[in-house]
Amino acid sequence: MTQSAASPDRRQVVTPTRVVAGVCLIAPFVALLWVSSYARIEPKLIGIPFFYWYQMAWVLVSTVLTMIAYQLVQREQRARKGGAAQ
Numbered sequence: 001m002t003q004s005a006a007s008p009d010r011r012q013v014v015t016p017t018r019v020v021a022g023v024c025l026i027a028p029f030v031a032l033l034w035v036s037s038y039a040r041i042e043p044k045l046i047g048i049p050f051f052y053w054y055q056m057a058w059v060l061v062s063t064v065l066t067m068i069a070y071q072l073v074q075r076e077q078r079a080r081k082g083g084a085a086q
Contacts, residue, residue, distance in 0.1 A: 015076065017075070017076045018072075020069075020072060021068075021070075021072045021073050024065040024066070024068050024069040024072075025065065025066065025069050027065060028058055028065065031058060038054040038055070039051060
């Protein structure tokens, strides 16, 4: 037996949770692709020019945002399945 594409378990919908998760995943790309916003030397952080420490800060921020997006999607999937296994 095959399930139709319109079954409640298979239907992909845009929810506020998924929008927030998407924004969390898109933010690092937008921030780092907009080079003119950080292509400068000042302010320096412990002698490191802004251009470098800004990019390194986004490595950490991206990690946190990816974890948040993952947790949001996992929580939504558990809620859609009726809160079964965690």
